[in-house]
Structures are given as structure tokens and as C-alpha cells.
Amino acid sequence: MKRAQTKLPGAVVVGLMLAIVLDTFIQIAWKLAVSHVPGDASLAATARGAFSSPLFYAAMLAFGAQLYNWLRVLARADLSFAQPFTALSYISVLAISSHSLHENISASKMFGVVLIFLGVFFISRTPFYTANASGRDQANPNLLRS
Amino acid sequence: MSPELTGIFALVAAVTVESFAQMFLKIGAAGGPGILLVPYRRCVGRFSFSSIAASWVILGVIAYGLEILLYTFALHLLDVSVAFPLGSLCFVGVAMLSKMILGETVGLIRWLGVGCILVGTVFVAM
Numbered sequence: 001m002k003r004a005q006t007k008l009p010g011a012v013v014v015g016l017m018l019a020i021v022l023d024t025f026i027q028i029a030w031k032l033a034v035s036h037v038p039g040d041a042s043l044a045a046t047a048r049g050a051f052s053s054p055l056f057y058a059a060m061l062a063f064g065a066q067l068y069n070w071l072r073v074l075a076r077a078d079l080s081f082a083q084p085f086t087a088l089s090y091i092s093v094l095a096i097s098s099h100s101l102h103e104n105i106s107a108s109k110m111f112g113v114v115l116i117f118l119g120v121f122f123i124s125r126t127p128f129y130t131a132n133a134s135g136r137d138q139a140n141p142n143l144l145r146s
Numbered sequence: 147m148s149p150e151l152t153g154i155f156a157l158v159a160a161v162t163v164e165s166f167a168q169m170f171l172k173i174g175a176a177g178g179p180g181i182l183l184v185p186y187r188r189c190v191g192r193f194s195f196s197s198i199a200a201s202w203v204i205l206g207v208i209a210y211g212l213e214i215l216l217y218t219f220a221l222h223l224l225d226v227s228v229a230f231p232l233g234s235l236c237f238v239g240v241a242m243l244s245k246m247i248l249g250e251t252v253g254l255i256r257w258l259g260v261g262c263i264l265v266g267t268v269f270v271a272m
Contacts, residue, residue: 043218067171071203074175080244080252083168084237087263090270112269119262122255130251 008128015073016085022066023089028096029059077128084123087116153223157232160216165239167209169247174202183249230271237263 033056037049050056073082091113098105105113147155173181178199179190195201221229237260244250 043222067203067207071171071175074172075177078244078250079168079172079248080241080250080256083240084260084263087234087237087267090267094270106272108269108272112266112272115262115266115269117266119259119264119266122259122262126253126256126259127251130249 008124009076012073012077012082012128015069015076016082018069019066019073019082019086020088020092022062022069023086024092024096026059026062026066027089027093029055029062033059078130081123081126081128085120088120091116149223153220153229154232156216156220157224157229158235160213160220161233161236161239163209163216164213164236165243167206167213168236168240169243170202170206170209172244172248174199174206178202181248183247186247227271231264231268234264234267 030050033050033053034046036053037046041049094105094109094113097103173179176199179187179196179202182190190196217229217233224232241252241256241260245252
């Protein structure tokens with residue numbers, strides 16, 4: 001027997017927001033770290049180019065923080081609830097890229113953005129946590145929840 | 147096999163691996179395999195490492211490393227406008243694994259949300 005929880009705790013909201021911010025930073029830092037590498041470079045040359053950039057190490061640090069933050073989110077929310085929220089980083093990356101390149105966002109991209117927002121809105125309306133009434137949580141106390 | 151087809155196979159493999167990576171991280175975050183539905187809990191119980199939450203996190207991180215390699219390989223062979231929406235299939239993979247293996251409640255509204263995100267990424271990649 002399962003029961004669903006609907007009231008979203010502040011820690012989950014903050015964790016999801018932080019996940020989107022960190023994901024956006026990682027994607028942009030990663031892209032900038034390899035931006036000086038020619039497009040037709042080999043995989044090894046791309047890796048060498050990335051290793052020589054401080055932004056690569058900043059991205060790795062953010063990746064570590066993201067892992068810690070994500071584990072804390074997953075300790076409190078369903079995976080199928082939390083993970084789709086990360087799609088919002090597609091929008092933030094698109095917005096930052098368009099702003100920095102002074103490009104207008106096309107109508108089709110805007111439609112995609114609206115659909116992603118709509119999808120995340122639908123998911124946010126669903127229960128965030130499925131607890132097992134048979135004592136799943138009691139049997140396996142969550143080490144990261146304290 | 148054409149480069150495009152190889153790329154699509156690599157991308158499907160990347161999506162599958164990423165979905166499992168997320169599930170491993172969820173098991174680790176929840177403190178161990180107690181979160182799994184009974185048949186799967188019994189199955190993984192045969193492995194001594196399975197009761198240690200940290201081992202699931204490590205498994206998740208290793209799977210993520212593999213996913214990055216597969217995705218990078220796929221990007222070498224496919225156009226971003228194809229790779230990006232296909233990569234978002236991991237939302238579907240995660241929802242399926244969450245429902246079938248973790249026993250999470252994934253109802254119609256949640257599927258509708260996943261569907262909207264999937265179609266949205268197709269338009270964003272255009």
C-alpha cells in the first residue's frame with residue numbers, strides 16, 4: 001500500500017532551483033571551456049583543450065556540488081517528480097546563450113519553451129513523494145535526510 | 147552501418163545508461179535497496195554491496211561517466227537538432243524505471259508533463 005504526499009517542502013523547492021542554476025552553470029562553463037577547440041578536433045584534442053581551461057575545473061567543482069544537492073533532493077522527492085524539473089535548464093541555457101550572442105529567439109523555440117514550462121507545471125501539480133506504508137523509510141533510514 | 151545509425155544507437159545507449167544512473171542515485175539517496183519493489187529488492191540482495199547506500203551513489207556516478215562518453219560520441223555523429231530531443235528521452239526512461247522498479251506513482255498528469263517536455267525540446271532544438 002502506498003500513499004502520496006502533495007505539500008512540497010521548502011528544502012525540495014530550494015534544491016530544485018539550485019539544481020537548475022548549477023546545471024545551467026555547468027553547461028555554459030563546459031561549452032566555454034572547449035570553445036577555443038576547433039570543431040573538427042579529435043576527442044583527445046577536445047579533452048586536452050578542456051583540461052587547459054580553468055572553466056573546466058569550475059564546471060567539475062559545480063558538478064560535485066550538483067551531485068551533493070541532487071542526492072539531497074532525491075532523498076526527499078520521487079525521482080520521476082524531481083528529474084523533469086531539470087528540463088528548465090534547457091530554457092535558462094537558451095536564454096543566456098541568446099542574450100550573450102544578441103540573437104532573437106525564434107517562434108519555434110519560444111513554442112518549445114512554453115511546452116517545457118507547461119510540462120514542468122503539470123508535473124508540479126502531482127504528488128512529490130510516494131511513501132511505502134509497509135515501512136520502507138523506517139527499514140532504511142535515509143542517511144542524507146538528517 | 148551508417149554514421150547516423152551508429153550515432154542513434156550510441157544516443158539510445160546513453161539515454162538508457164543515464165536513466166539507470168538516475169535510478170542508482172535515487173537508491174543511494176534513499177539509503178539503500180529498501181526503496182525497490184520487492185522482486186527487485188530480492189534480486190539485488192544477492193550482491194553484498196547492495197546494502198551500502200554509498201555503493202549505489204558510486205554506481206550512479208560511474209554510469210554518468212559512461213553516459214557522458216556515449217553522448218559525446220553520439221554528438222560527433224549526429225546533428226544537435228537530432229541529438230538534443232533524442233537525449234531528452236531520458237525523461238521517459240526515468241519515469242518508466244521509477245514506476246516499474248521503484249514503485250513510484252506515475253499518473254496520467256505526470257506522463258502528460260513528460261510528453262510536453264519531450265515535444266518542447268524538439269521545438270527548442272529546431
